Amino acid sequence: MTEYMRRDRRWHPPGYAPGYKSTILRSPRRALLSLEQSVGETSGPVFGHSTITDSDRDLIANYSTGGEAIGERIIVHGQVLDENARPVPNALLEIWQANAGGRYRHVKDGYVAALDPNFGGCGRCMTDENGYYSFRTIKPGPYPWRNDGSDWRPAHIHLSIFGAAFTQRLITQFYFEGDPLIPLCPIVNTIADPAAIDMLVARLDMGNTVPFDCLTWRWDIVLRGRRSTFFENRPEGN
Amino acid sequence: MPVKYLKETPSQTAGPYVHIGTCPSAAGLNVRTQEKPNVLAAAGTAERIRIEGVVLDGSGTPVHDGMLEIWQADTKGKYNAKGFTGWGRAVADFKTGEWAFETVKPGATPYRDGRQQAPHVTLLVFARGINIHLHTRMYFPEDEAAHATDPVLAAVPPDQRHTLIARREKRGGETVYRLDIHLQGDKETVFFDF
Numbered sequence: 001m002t003e004y005m006r007r008d009r010r011w012h013p014p015g016y017a018p019g020y021k022s023t024i025l026r027s028p029r030r031a032l033l034s035l036e037q038s039v040g041e042t043s044g045p046v047f048g049h050s051t052i053t054d055s056d057r058d059l060i061a062n063y064s065t066g067g068e069a070i071g072e073r074i075i076v077h078g079q080v081l082d083e084n085a086r087p088v089p090n091a092l093l094e095i096w097q098a099n100a101g102g103r104y105r106h107v108k109d110g111y112v113a114a115l116d117p118n119f120g121g122c123g124r125c126m127t128d129e130n131g132y133y134s135f136r137t138i139k140p141g142p143y144p145w146r147n148d149g150s151d152w153r154p155a156h157i158h159l160s161i162f163g164a165a166f167t168q169r170l171i172t173q174f175y176f177e178g179d180p181l182i183p184l185c186p187i188v189n190t191i192a193d194p195a196a197i198d199m200l201v202a203r204l205d206m207g208n209t210v211p212f213d214c215l216t217w218r219w220d221i222v223l224r225g226r227r228s229t230f231f232e233n234r235p236e237g238n
Numbered sequence: 239m240p241v242k243y244l245k246e247t248p249s250q251t252a253g254p255y256v257h258i259g260t261c262p263s264a265a266g267l268n269v270r271t272q273e274k275p276n277v278l279a280a281a282g283t284a285e286r287i288r289i290e291g292v293v294l295d296g297s298g299t300p301v302h303d304g305m306l307e308i309w310q311a312d313t314k315g316k317y318n319a320k321g322f323t324g325w326g327r328a329v330a331d332f333k334t335g336e337w338a339f340e341t342v343k344p345g346a347t348p349y350r351d352g353r354q355q356a357p358h359v360t361l362l363v364f365a366r367g368i369n370i371h372l373h374t375r376m377y378f379p380e381d382e383a384a385h386a387t388d389p390v391l392a393a394v395p396p397d398q399r400h401t402l403i404a405r406r407e408k409r410g411g412e413t414v415y416r417l418d419i420h421l422q423g424d425k426e427t428v429f430f431d432f
Contacts, residue, residue, distance in 0.1 A: 005243070007431065012249050013369035020251075022367030025296040026421050032431035035393055038350045040309065040360055041432040043317040045325035064269065083243040096259025106255045107266040108303070108332065120269060122262045158252070158259055166309050167432055171364055171371060173250040187251060190369050196248045222244045 003037050004167045004224045005083055013190035020186045021147055037167060044166040047092040049126055057125035059095065059137035069119035071100025071138030073214040076157065076202065080131045082168075083225030087131025091223070094160040095123040095135060102143030111143055136214065139176065147186050154181035154188070161221060168223040174200050176217065249370035254303045256364055257329055261305065264329045276328035278308070278341040285313065288414045289376065289404070290338035293330060293363055296422030300335025304365030308339050315345030315357075330365075343378060349389045356384035356391065363419060372429045376417045377403045394428050401427045
């Protein structure tokens with residue numbers, strides 16, 4: 001059985017982070033119960049490349065309207081690695097974001113900014129054999145939210161990631177380098193360590209910019225690493 | 239200096255619009271409308287069961303913007319079995335917070351040392367205000383004997399074990415298991431860090 005390294009809970013944001021008010025009533029008060037992994041934790045669902053089409057990773061055009069989304073055209077790419085710096089192939093990435101004006105296409109988003117008829121804000125892609133992924137979209141806009149009255153989210157894209165095991169499951173958000181709203185954001189600031197926040201900041205990648213078409217941003221992702229199992233009882237054999 | 243590893247990418251909340259990326263038709267998008275990610279076993283499957291509940295915050299208010307994922311073995315206790323993915327996701331109802339999976343009851347699975355674990359499903363909870371997803375399990379009330387020897391339940395303080403054990407009822411012809419998940423408070427659910 002492959003096992004995974006412990007999750008560093010001091011690196012992740014804590015459940016209770018009162019600067020982000022919604023955490024106050026939605027965080028457990030008791031300590032998490034830390035236990036060793038068995039097959040239910042070290043296995044995970046397998047998603048096939050066949051279920052993902054090229055259109056899934058093109059958020060500029062995939063809302064099936066025939067038109068293209070309005071906004072700053074960007075490509076986002078990077079590599080999914082584990083903590084041992086090994087590429088994670090066949091990882092499923094699910095993507096969602098606001099449009100260029102900061103409005104989500106969601107029945108519960110009532111922000112005054114206009115919807116873009118050609119933008120759904122939903123995509124997905126898989127990593128290749130070397131762990132690389134890419135998708136095309138428009139840069140999302142910042143938007144206000146009611147936390148301390150009118151906080152503003154920095155421009156961000158949400159990602160849900162499935163590695164090989166359910167213990168590697170991760171949902172997070174990434175930001176764009178240089179955005180002055182990043183250090184002001186209560187959700188960003190649920191993370192204590194500046195080095196951890198820095199892992200959520202995509203870098204402008206001029207070398208891979210598509211001439212006269214798209215700016216490119218690079219954002220690498222790290223999932224939990226496999227742990228070597230020395231001298232340990234392996235009832236199922238090696 | 240200790241050996242250095244890369245650090246894991248930190249988690250951020252899935253937020254209130256998690257549905258756009260994970261269950262787009264629930265968000266109101268006209269895409270992938272045929273997908274029913276909460277149905278692991280189609281209607282008519284022998285021994286189909288329903289697992290349902292609501293997630294409650296520290297004030298007892300239902301969380302009506304959350305998303306849950308399930309991961310489980312097949313009826314024989316095998317993960318990634320042919321013909322049964324064992325994975326699904328359910329959207330909490332926007333008004334009531336109710337969520338449900340249609341699935342089958344998993345068989346017993348091995349613990350890391352080869353002992354048996356009682357039949358259970360893994361549940362992950364994602365929502366606005368949850369900075370890193372919460373990981374819990376649901377066990378089945380009829381397996382009392384297996385619970386007594388389950389290595390994970392053995393690690394749970396006895397007065398908290400009930401938070402992981404569903405209630406069972408018959409509804410129509412179907413067996414329904416209900417587990418309310420309490421994020422906080424006197425009835426707080428046990429959450430794991432595996």
